[in-house]
Amino acid sequence: MHSRGAMLLPLVGAFLVSFATAKDLPVCVIGAGIAGLKTGVDLEAAKIPYVIVEGNNRIGGRVHPVKYEDGYLQYGATYINGDNNPIYSIAKANNLVDFEATKEADDYQSVFTQDGVIEGCDVHEFAAFTDSLSEKYKQFSIGGRAAEPFTEAFDKNYKQFLKKKRRASRKSRFDKLALMYSTDMETEWAALMSKYVLANYEKWDDGSKDKIEYTLNKMGFKKILDVISSTIPQNRYKFNSTVTGIDYSSGNAVQLSTSSGKIDCSSAIVTVSLGFLKKHAKTLFKPLLSKTKTTAINALGFGDMQKVFLVYDKPWLTDSAYRTIGPSTSTIFGRGLGFDITAWSKKTIQFWFSGPAVPAVGKLTDEQLMKEITAHLKSTLRNFTVPTPKRVIRHMWYQDPLVLGSYSYLTPASVALGDANAMLAEPISGTDGKPLVQFAGEATHSTVYQTTIGAFLTGEREVKRLISARNNKS
Numbered sequence: 001m002h003s004r005g006a007m008l009l010p011l012v013g014a015f016l017v018s019f020a021t022a023k024d025l026p027v028c029v030i031g032a033g034i035a036g037l038k039t040g041v042d043l044e045a046a047k048i049p050y051v052i053v054e055g056n057n058r059i060g061g062r063v064h065p066v067k068y069e070d071g072y073l074q075y076g077a078t079y080i081n082g083d084n085n086p087i088y089s090i091a092k093a094n095n096l097v098d099f100e101a102t103k104e105a106d107d108y109q110s111v112f113t114q115d116g117v118i119e120g121c122d123v124h125e126f127a128a129f130t131d132s133l134s135e136k137y138k139q140f141s142i143g144g145r146a147a148e149p150f151t152e153a154f155d156k157n158y159k160q161f162l163k164k165k166r167r168a169s170r171k172s173r174f175d176k177l178a179l180m181y182s183t184d185m186e187t188e189w190a191a192l193m194s195k196y197v198l199a200n201y202e203k204w205d206d207g208s209k210d211k212i213e214y215t216l217n218k219m220g221f222k223k224i225l226d227v228i229s230s231t232i233p234q235n236r237y238k239f240n241s242t243v244t245g246i247d248y249s250s251g252n253a254v255q256l257s258t259s260s261g262k263i264d265c266s267s268a269i270v271t272v273s274l275g276f277l278k279k280h281a282k283t284l285f286k287p288l289l290s291k292t293k294t295t296a297i298n299a300l301g302f303g304d305m306q307k308v309f310l311v312y313d314k315p316w317l318t319d320s321a322y323r324t325i326g327p328s329t330s331t332i333f334g335r336g337l338g339f340d341i342t343a344w345s346k347k348t349i350q351f352w353f354s355g356p357a358v359p360a361v362g363k364l365t366d367e368q369l370m371k372e373i374t375a376h377l378k379s380t381l382r383n384f385t386v387p388t389p390k391r392v393i394r395h396m397w398y399q400d401p402l403v404l405g406s407y408s409y410l411t412p413a414s415v416a417l418g419d420a421n422a423m424l425a426e427p428i429s430g431t432d433g434k435p436l437v438q439f440a441g442e443a444t445h446s447t448v449y450q451t452t453i454g455a456f457l458t459g460e461r462e463v464k465r466l467i468s469a470r471n472n473k474s
């Protein structure tokens with residue numbers, strides 16, 4: 001790619017391209033995550049020239065399979081939400097869904113604490129209470145409580161739950177179950193429970209009837225990436241090219257500044273994470289983004305959720321998943337730690353961290369982390385002989401400069417804006433009224449944000465938008 005505009009910038013303060021030249025330039029897709037890949041696939045099918053500019057040296061973004069034995073562990077996306085979406089269709093068609101493991105993942109769990117195991121009727125009673133909460137919070141949201149944080153609603157409901165007869169005497173056990181449940185929700189939504197709001201229960205919808213989270217087999221998202229990207233020729237990718245500037249000031253073309261040089265584009269489709277936009281939007285775009293767009297970027301939440309795999313010599317746990325709570329003074333274990341056994345490699349355990357535990361885990365070396373987790377397991381799983389793990393496998397997403405967190409969620413501020421995801425998705429038009437800078441990626445989807453499904457659908461949406469504008473001659 002050449003850099004025609006670079007010489008003009010100091011003179012006129014804008015990158016200029018003639019209309020005739022602009023339309024011959026490629027569409028620049030920024031990011032090779034699921035949204036960028038689906039964008040590429042559809043541009044390829046429409047025979048529209050394009051280039052996918054990716055800061056990393058690989059495709060996938062937050063879908064990050066890592067080779068392990070004869071399969072792949074997933075640093076990022078692992079499950080598929082529901083069966084009524086294109087990602088599930090790909091998984092089903094390629095025999096990637098592990099239905100047995102999916103069923104096990106639904107089982108209720110006892111909670112192991114330093115003071116003993118909470119199990120039996122305490123857990124059943126508490127599970128019966130929490131089972132109804134998603135639907136309840138959806139109705140609360142519809143009924144005018146959309147901006148209410150989860151903690152507020154949950155605290156009230158939990159107090160009512162405790163009022164029923166013979167529960168007060170079991171309060172300390174229920175308190176621990178309530179804490180574990182809140183931490184599970186926080187992990188699920190990748191958001192502090194004081195920040196994510198009931199609107200999430202209303203707006204988020206994977207479009208399926210049963211809302212099942214499907215577990216995949218050892219090929220999982222590796223195969224899904226292969227299938228999605230299969231029609232994109234290698235020469236369409238420009239890897240190791242971090243975009244540092246998106247100049248659309250000419251009004252009829254876009255010039256990217258990247259770590260490997262300038263790229264002239266007919267238009268751009270930006271698929272970078274909301275985390276990246278939050279940190280860099282102010283310096284990334286020229287001219288600056290509109291107030292509306294900036295407000296949406298600031299208002300939407302971009303959370304932290306983190307998984308860590310520990311590998312042991314051999315399997316040593318009997319169930320498929322566990323819940324534990326350490327002392328309240330511990331930032332990492334005090335609010336509860338859930339973990340599950342990898343269905344296809346039983347000696348590999350996946351630990352889930354959320355909230356303040358994420359940066360606390362981020363500060364530890366692998367050696368320290370193995371030591372901390374082992375001590376925690378010894379003090380809570382007292383009826384097991386806890387072995388020493390061999391190694392840690394993890395990718396700290398909040399430290400990844402091209403992601404800066406895990407995924408998006410609705411906050412009180414975003415609810416106040418109406419549909420903040422749609423505001424983020426709104427394209428910037430050029431002087432001809434056609435889309436010049438478009439936005440895709442999970443956070444730009446109003447119902448399946450957070451997911452690979454949302455990412456995929458937004459890539460599809462933006463290419464449709466582009467084609468429809470190009471076909472519209474007016």
Ligand SMILES: Cc1cc2nc3c(=O)[nH]c(=O)nc-3n(C[C@H](O)[C@H](O)[C@H](O)COP(=O)(O)OP(=O)(O)OC[C@H]3O[C@@H](n4cnc5c(N)ncnc54)[C@H](O)[C@@H]3O)c2cc1C
Pocket residue numbers: 030031032033034035036053054055056059060061062063075076077078079080081241242243244271272273276305306307397402403405406407440441442443449450451452453455
């Ligand atoms: C730990 C974790 C677990 C998850 N679990 C699930 C799950 O079970 N199921 C599910 O459906 N989803 C899950 N998700 C969410 C899912 O991974 C994301 O929603 C989805 O992959 C986002 O895709 P995207 O294309 O929108 O963004 P990304 O995957 O973030 O892609 C953006 C791409 O842009 C690149 N990029 C960023 N900035 C620049 C720049 N300046 N220049 C060039 N390139 C740039 C990045 O490197 C990246 O490749 C999980 C995410 C995490 C972190």
